[in-house]
Amino acid sequence: MSPAPEDPLLTAVRNGDTKTMATLLREAYATPHARGPHVAAALRLAVDALDHRVLDALLKLADLDALDLDGVDGDGRTPLLRAVDRGAYDIATALHFAGADPRVTDCEGRDALALARHWHTTGTAAGVIQRTVRDGNGEICRELLIGERTLRDGHTAILTHLESCLETAAPFAELLDRAMAEPEVEHPVWGAAVVAAAGRKGPALPPVWDAAAALRHHPDPLARYFGADVLRCINLYDESGEDEEPPFDAALVDLFLSWAEQEEDPRVMRPLAAGLAGAMDPRAGGPLPALTRHPDAQVRACAVGGLSWQVQQANTDALAAVLACTRDPDAHVREVACRALLRAPADDPAPCDALAACLSDPEEAVRVTAAIQLALRDDNRGDPLLDALEGIVDVTSPYYWPLYEVWRHRRDR
Numbered sequence: 001m002s003p004a005p006e007d008p009l010l011t012a013v014r015n016g017d018t019k020t021m022a023t024l025l026r027e028a029y030a031t032p033h034a035r036g037p038h039v040a041a042a043l044r045l046a047v048d049a050l051d052h053r054v055l056d057a058l059l060k061l062a063d064l065d066a067l068d069l070d071g072v073d074g075d076g077r078t079p080l081l082r083a084v085d086r087g088a089y090d091i092a093t094a095l096h097f098a099g100a101d102p103r104v105t106d107c108e109g110r111d112a113l114a115l116a117r118h119w120h121t122t123g124t125a126a127g128v129i130q131r132t133v134r135d136g137n138g139e140i141c142r143e144l145l146i147g148e149r150t151l152r153d154g155h156t157a158i159l160t161h162l163e164s165c166l167e168t169a170a171p172f173a174e175l176l177d178r179a180m181a182e183p184e185v186e187h188p189v190w191g192a193a194v195v196a197a198a199g200r201k202g203p204a205l206p207p208v209w210d211a212a213a214a215l216r217h218h219p220d221p222l223a224r225y226f227g228a229d230v231l232r233c234i235n236l237y238d239e240s241g242e243d244e245e246p247p248f249d250a251a252l253v254d255l256f257l258s259w260a261e262q263e264e265d266p267r268v269m270r271p272l273a274a275g276l277a278g279a280m281d282p283r284a285g286g287p288l289p290a291l292t293r294h295p296d297a298q299v300r301a302c303a304v305g306g307l308s309w310q311v312q313q314a315n316t317d318a319l320a321a322v323l324a325c326t327r328d329p330d331a332h333v334r335e336v337a338c339r340a341l342l343r344a345p346a347d348d349p350a351p352c353d354a355l356a357a358c359l360s361d362p363e364e365a366v367r368v369t370a371a372i373q374l375a376l377r378d379d380n381r382g383d384p385l386l387d388a389l390e391g392i393v394d395v396t397s398p399y400y401w402p403l404y405e406v407w408r409h410r411r412d413r
Contacts, residue, residue: 013042014049018057022394025061039066047079052090057396059098069100076107084115087154089188093161102162113162119155156181157188164196172197172211180222185267194226198233209234209248213255221265228268231255232275246280253281260287266296273299277306285310289321297330305336312343319344319351326354331363338369342376356381368399375406378413 009029012020021042029039039062046055058067070078077085080100083092092112096102102112110118156178163169170178179193200208208230215227235248252275260272273291276284288310291303304325310318322344325337338358344351358370359382368389371382386406393399 007038007041009038009042010045013045013051013054013058016051016054018054018396019392019394021054021057022061022396025058029062029066039063040068040071043067043069044073044079044082047082047088047091047095050086050088050091052094055091055094059094060395064099067098069095069098070104072104078104080104080112081106081115084112084155084158085119087119087158089154089157089161089192092158096161096165102166113159113166113168116155116159116162120159154188157192160189160192160196164192164199169196169199172208176215176223176226179226180220183222185222185225190226190229194229194233197230198237205234209251216255216259221268224263224265224268225271228256228259228275229271232271232278235275236278249280253279253284257283257287260291266294266299269294269296270298270302273302273306277302285318289317292321292325297328297333300325300328300330301333301336304333304340308340308343311340314345314348319348323350323354326358331361331366334358334361334363334366335369338366338373342373346377352377352379352381355379359385365398369402372399372402372406376409 006014009021009024012018012024025039039058043055043058043062046058069080072078073082078100080092080095080102081104083095096112105111106115160170160175160178169175175193175197179190182189184190197208197212212227212230212234215223218224218227231248231252235246235252238246238248240246256272256275256279260269260276263269263272269291273288273294276291277288285306288303288306292300292307294300294303304322307315307318307322311322322337322340325333326341328334328337338355341351341355352374355370355374355377356379358366359374361367361370367385371385374380374382375386386403389399389403393403
């Protein structure tokens with residue numbers, strides 16, 4: 001007797017076919033009866049595969065009750081606990097933000113925080129791999145064979161995230177140590193530690209500001225990076241109302257203007273440029289045109305993104321810098337430059353001509369962004385490209401909401 005065929009949704013998840021997933025969730029699984037256990041099984045399959053793109057599509061498209069975020073499998077673990085066990089930061093945080101309860105415990109009585117702390121303290125690569133092999137995912141096992149330090153840093157990032165969300169964040173010095181143990185600033189432990197430090201409330205926040213500012217003169221650029229990023233995020237997270245003076249904005253600009261003039265490490269320049277780009281103080285925009293020519297692409301992207309307001313105000317230096325960045329060697333910088341031209345003066349043909357030139361860019365994201373900005377500026381030169389996307393872009397696509405803005409703009413004009 002041949003085995004029953006696999007449910008189509010599970011096959012789509014296994015193949016990473018988000019378009020088929022979207023169609024099935026919208027049509028074939030529209031009612032609780034039709035969904036049965038398949039949607040919850042699809043979630044667990046995506047978690048076990050460590051497939052963040054598929055997981056994100058499920059969280060966007062599927063009914064949360066059908067996903068059964070806190071459902072316990074035969075091994076006594078929820079999807080969140082399975083992700084924590086593997087040190088899969090992106091998967092674990094996506095589940096947590098979607099509503100997975102970190103207080104649910106496994107068969108040994110450990111909740112997500114306790115499990116993350118356990119692996120942060122004592123975890124080894126072998127322990128994680130043995131569990132993965134037992135789950136039958138050989139391919140994932142090979143992906144995880146990357147050394148004990150990387151796995152434990154994944155658990156450290158999860159631990160730091162959960163501590164922050166549960167308002168038990170570690171002291172500033174410990175957060176700094178956790179971040180600096182990982183030399184790559186793009187690693188999740190850096191973002192988690194920065195957010196945990198910058199997210200302090202009330203009287204606990206000024207000491208963090210002072211400690212972060214004191215790192216400006218630290219000899220290790222990683223420490224300076226941490227300090228600058230914490231300061232940037234403190235200002236970014238400020239919840240002052242529109243009629244209130246932002247308490248940290250002027251202080252950040254005072255510090256970052258002089259710091260940026262002296263800083264030589266390109267990694268440290270990234271949060272400095274991002275902080276200046278996001279500040280409200282008009283002095284912050286002064287160095288941004290020059291920073292669009294910085295050797296580091298991330299610095300250039302931050303700077304060009306921060307010039308949007310000056311471009312809207314017809315600042316000629318800012319506009320010239322953004323126009324030049326539409327031809328930048330880095331695709332992300334070109335994409336950000338296209339966005340920054342949206343509010344450029346309507347009587348100047350140069351912005352639309354630059355966007356039109358980007359319609360032949362080798363990177364799809366740049367081409368689509370340029371076409372969207374042209375449409376929002378009532379220039380139809382990008383319409384053929386947008387028309388070709390009709391019917392093939394669903395809610396899982398990064399173009400979905402920008403294209404919706406085009407539709408709404410055309411409807412309301």
